[in-house]
Amino acid sequence: GPYGKPDQPRFLNACALIETEKEGEEILPLLKDIEKQVGRKEREKWGPREIDIDIIFIDQKVIESETLQVPHPEMHKRDFVLKPLAQIIPDWIHPVLKRTVEELASEIPEKDISIVRIARL
DSSP states (O other), rough: SSSSSSOOOOOOOOOOOOOSSOOOHHHHHHHHHHHHTTTTOOOOTSSSSSSSOOOOOOOTTEOOOSOEEEEEEEEGGGHHHHHHHHOTTTOOOOTTTBBBBHHHHHHHHHOSEEEEEEOOO
16 A cells, blocks of 8 residues: 555555666756656645656665665665565675565565566566
């Protein structure tokens, strides 16, 4: 179910592995532009939205700026991130926690989430 504000429609979550020459700060505006093109409107935090694209990690980089935190600071707590991520890159090691995605995913209690296998993009 939805994270942060449970009383709302369910979300469809997916993870994609992307190759790019761009740096983290350069990627953010591109993602915000995609969200806008899809029709995202600014609303309350954690409320219903048309699309929400997050950067979960960038290689083994640790970035802490005003606009970007990598790895995503909540990724290790979220089954809807870890379960699909474990399908495409289970052996990636969190650069701060020093644990693989597969290990982190196995420690999350099972919730009401359906896993759909998607191809590596």
